[in-house]
Structure formats: C-alpha cells, structure tokens
Amino acid sequence: MTMNQNREQSGKNKRMKDLPAPTPSAQFDMFTAFYxxxxxxxxxxxxxxxxxxxxCSARKQIALRDKDGRLPIWEREFIYKPYNSDEQIPATMQIKPALIKVDGTxxxxxxxxxxELIEEVLRKLFADQKHGRHYADQEQxxxxxxxxxxxxxxxxxxxxxxxxxxxxxxxxxxECRLLLFFHGNNKKAAYRGAIIPEAIEVSRAEYLADPKSRWRVTLPFVYSRAINNLQFRQFNYEILMSMSSQLARWLHKLLARRYTNASLTQPYSIRYSTIKRDSALLVHSREDRNRETVRDAxxxxxxxxxxxxYKVSKSAADGRDPLYELTPTGVFVAEVKAANKRQLDYESRLLEGNRPAPFAAGSLPE
Incomplete structure (x- = not known):
C-alpha cells in the first residue's frame, strides 16, 4: 500500500485512540522502561x-541515478552476530529504491x-506508551x-x-523494499518488507480541521519479534543524536549492542575491514580517505x-587492515552496566516457557 493510497483511506482507518487496547506485555514494558x-x-x-x-548517501545517489532519475538496487554484505552468541551469520541486504514523484517528476x-535520524525519533516516540502500541500476540x-x-x-x-x-x-x-538474506550452515531464508510497512498520513485538510490529527505507521515485523524476545538493549539516545558523523553513530550503537563487558581495562577491538564491511559507510575510492573517516568518527x-x-595496533598501523582498540570512558561503562542490569532483571522475571522463538535465519517470514 502506497502513501497516497494510505492518505485516501485515512478517513476510513482508525487512529491510535480507536485501536483496541493491547494485551499487557512484560517485554514491551521493559522496552519502554529505562534504567x-x-x-x-x-x-x-x-x-x-x-x-x-x-x-547510500545522497551524494552517492546523485552519481548513481540514470538519465531518467532511476537508481539500481543497493546491495551490501555484512555479518550478523546475535546477542549473547559467538555465532557469525553472513548476510546480504538489498534495497529496492522508492519511486516518488517530486515536483511532477x-x-x-x-x-x-x-x-536514519527520523527512524531514531520514531523509535524514541514508540517507547513512550502515549504514542506507541505493541500487540505481542499478533507481533504488530x-x-x-x-x-x-x-x-x-x-x-x-x-x-x-x-x-x-x-x-x-x-x-x-x-515505498522502498528491503530484502534480507542469511547464508551459512546450509540455511538461506529471506525477509522482505519496507522500513515502514504501512502508513496512515494526515492530509493538510485534515490537519486544518483538527490540529491534533496524527500520522500512524506500522513498524517492521523485526521490531515486534525483537521486543517479544528481548533482543534489544538500552543505550544513550541523547549522545547518539548529538553526533554529526553517521559512522560515529553506527559505532556507538555497535558498542552498545556488542560491548556488554565494557571496562576500562578491557578495550574493544575491531578491524578496519569489519567497520568497512558491516557499516557500508566507507565508500571512498582511496583507503587513506576511508581511514580518515574512521579516525574522525x-x-x-x-x-x-x-x-x-583509542589506538591503532603497531603491527597493523601501516598495513591495509588496521586493528583499533577502543577504551571506553567511565560514563560509557556505567551506561553498559545499567543496560546489563536492566536485561538481567527483566529476563529473570519472564518464564522461559513463555519466551517466543528468537529471530533465527530459518524463522524469517517471506
């Protein structure tokens, strides 16, 4: 369903206040309650x-568009590491571009x-139960x-x-289309969907008639499955949103997810090649420029x-794949400890038998 179709149907669809109350969910309570x-x-x-x-940056998109304003499918490979697991799952992402009429073209x-920034804001609003609804039984x-x-x-x-x-x-x-493929262990499954699967927008006429009118969007199935299975962690949104570098924000969230044993005496180590592969944000043709981007982040x-x-290991500093050792501040360590305590406290309250299946390569919807 396109945004225009949603707009035409907006008067026929119920707004959030008209939706049935969701069944209480301990997992969603955790998602919305922070330490x-x-x-x-x-x-x-x-x-x-x-x-x-x-x-794919706006500048890159300008370079990729053909004479008719069309873009190719954007494809990148990365490694997915599930929380609390040593497993590394090779994955491929494809995004089919959205085709939108702008100024008649x-x-x-x-x-x-x-x-990226707007999704962060939507996620923050979603965590406020005045603006978000989670139906655990329907995974919506x-x-x-x-x-x-x-x-x-x-x-x-x-x-x-x-x-x-x-x-x-x-x-x-x-209107874009995300395709996700997992590989390895003879498993290959695909997830297909938009970043915002459905939306009810507010037209200007509706807004003028009722300034309290609100848009409503459905969040991806991946959100709901992750909430049901506690596959999320709290992090400092205020710090993230204060950063100007997209790569710095990516690294910050990576550390929040993976550096669960953060310590002043145990630096987090990551290869340049890992940053380049998994962020897909280092796209300059010259590697020295890409390494400058990492340094700036x-x-x-x-x-x-x-x-x-942070330091670059001496053995690799002048090589093609430097190793970065990142030592956190006491502030970041405290954030991680709070996230760990939150996770453990809530996990202990949930009965293992009521926990939904984790998001594994073989359990993705097509």
Missing part, C-alpha cells in the same frame, strides 16, 4: 540495527542519513505522531529538517565522552 533518565535513553534493536540500511530514492507495533513532533525533536538535537523533508523521508521508508566518540582514548 536511568528515560529522556536520555532509547533501544538498539539487535538484528534491525545490524542491517546497513542507510549506507518521478525519481528513485534510497534511504540515507535523513531516514504502531507509533503515532505529527510531523511537527519529529521536526521539533530533530531541531532540538541539532539535525533540523523541514516538514517537507520529513514527509519525503517517511515516503521513502514506506572515533574522535567524535571521544568528544562525546564515549571513548577515553
């Missing part, structure tokens, strides 16, 4: 945030940094908002976008009190 200041925290979602969905768009999740709410939040975080830019980004997320993590310092 620490709730205004500063959000959740990183294990599988969803491992997918390099926003890796149809053009292709791939999700990029604008969509919704969030309700206005464009002005998103605009205010982005402006407050230093990422101002106009209402038209926000609307375009929502259309891109609704690490410097921003230092400036934001995530890293105390």
């Amino acid at each position: 620490g200041d709730p205004k500063k925290h959000s959740n990183t979602i294990e599988l969803w945030d491992a997918i390099p969905k926003y890796s 149809e053009r292709s768009f791939l999700p990029s940094v604008n969509e 999740s919704f969030v309700e908002f206005s464009l002005a709410m998103i605009a205010r939040e982005l402006r407050m975080r230093g990422h101002s976008r106009s209402l038209e830019q926000i609307k375009l980004s929502l259309m891109i997320m609704n 690490l410097e921003e993590l230092r400036a934001q009190d995530v890293l105390l310092f």
